[in-house]
Amino acid sequence: MAELSDRQLLDGLARSEGQVIDHFYRQFLPGLIRYVTSRGGKEADARDIFQEVLLALFRKVRSDANFEIRAGLQTYLFSAGKYQWFTRQRRTQKIEPLEENPGDWHVPEDIRDTLLEAERFQLFHTCLEKLGDTCRKILGLYFQRQSTDEIAGKLDFSPGYVKKKKFECKQALKEAMQKDPRFPFL
Amino acid sequence: MQQQQDETIEKYMTGAMNNDERRAFEEQMAGDPELAEAIRVEKWMQAAAADQEWIALRRQLQQADQRRAGTKRPFLRPVWIWTSAAAAILLLAVWSILHIGRPASPPDYTAYFEPYPLVLQQRGETSDRPGLQEAYRSGDFQKAVPLLEQWAGQDPGDITPVFYLGIAQLADNHPEKATGYLQKAAASETAFAEQAGWYLALAWLGSGRQEEAVTQLQAIIRARSYQWEKARELLAVIES
Numbered sequence: 001m002a003e004l005s006d007r008q009l010l011d012g013l014a015r016s017e018g019q020v021i022d023h024f025y026r027q028f029l030p031g032l033i034r035y036v037t038s039r040g041g042k043e044a045d046a047r048d049i050f051q052e053v054l055l056a057l058f059r060k061v062r063s064d065a066n067f068e069i070r071a072g073l074q075t076y077l078f079s080a081g082k083y084q085w086f087t088r089q090r091r092t093q094k095i096e097p098l099e100e101n102p103g104d105w106h107v108p109e110d111i112r113d114t115l116l117e118a119e120r121f122q123l124f125h126t127c128l129e130k131l132g133d134t135c136r137k138i139l140g141l142y143f144q145r146q147s148t149d150e151i152a153g154k155l156d157f158s159p160g161y162v163k164k165k166k167f168e169c170k171q172a173l174k175e176a177m178q179k180d181p182r183f184p185f186l
Numbered sequence: 187m188q189q190q191q192d193e194t195i196e197k198y199m200t201g202a203m204n205n206d207e208r209r210a211f212e213e214q215m216a217g218d219p220e221l222a223e224a225i226r227v228e229k230w231m232q233a234a235a236a237d238q239e240w241i242a243l244r245r246q247l248q249q250a251d252q253r254r255a256g257t258k259r260p261f262l263r264p265v266w267i268w269t270s271a272a273a274a275i276l277l278l279a280v281w282s283i284l285h286i287g288r289p290a291s292p293p294d295y296t297a298y299f300e301p302y303p304l305v306l307q308q309r310g311e312t313s314d315r316p317g318l319q320e321a322y323r324s325g326d327f328q329k330a331v332p333l334l335e336q337w338a339g340q341d342p343g344d345i346t347p348v349f350y351l352g353i354a355q356l357a358d359n360h361p362e363k364a365t366g367y368l369q370k371a372a373a374s375e376t377a378f379a380e381q382a383g384w385y386l387a388l389a390w391l392g393s394g395r396q397e398e399a400v401t402q403l404q405a406i407i408r409a410r411s412y413q414w415e416k417a418r419e420l421l422a423v424i425e426s
Binding site for chain 2: 016062126128139145170
């Protein structure tokens, strides 16, 4: 893939172009992995954070076609990733990096809110994916605002079973979310 | 009690309460932090589940991450390259001595295969396609395949028959025919994509394409997606 400008990358991300997304992963993720793993984190932490940062950036470029990053895309992504890592660490009080003040980083306030929204989104979907197949099907239809009778019809269950199962599945989902150490901060 | 509260919250969230009920519920919420928290979590879940743009992008990001993980090569210092090469040669020599004349065969995919239940999205679909449900559920996949092909031909944009064609071909011992259908279903942004990923791993395995099967199984395990525990078990068997 030819070298793309920051503008082209942002526009490609706004259109969810597969090649551009691959480019983001190839070009920018390794630096964040090195940063996180050198501070006691795991590669999986870095990958989670990177996904949250890209979701937030996508939301920004979709909502504002003229969205610009003055510091450069690489600096911006790295700063946002560091900010997310620092935020996670501060919540769990694992480290207190005195020399690093998130206020100094090039992460505007408005994307911090979107990052928080992305974390909520990720936590929900991660917990939903861990449920059994039946729960995911029932809740998938429930969240599409389908009634108990409609869900029963589509999945070939009785309405009584769907009603009971839906409650159990929602409880399991909420419990899984509440068990996550991030939950109280989201 | 909890279930009743959950139903009341649902009624509130879907706007099914009348004005008096809503006002009374909101007053109750103002004085009950636990109820207010339950509403906050319900709104959170509803918003996350409804965000189609992020759901589609998240899937793409996961796939890009899997592709990156599948192609990356660990950084090795030169001394480790030679040490690793020497160790690999030694291991190969030991392995050859132990296994000479006994070629290793991949695990049988059928031991891990169970046909995915036929879930028809709309009730009318069954009556529109007489025989499919009966053939599929009775395990007569030879009969189910042409009916599914007919359905796929009628609705080229519908991924449901494509997914089930993959399953039916696998069930009928044609894993190589199943791969194309399952690749298409796995790449789709539908409810079947995740399930198709697991069956695709089995199809690769059955087609003798072990490297692709391993990559697919690793992706399933990493994403904790459909059948990830079985995927872990199968991967351990392949790698043993």
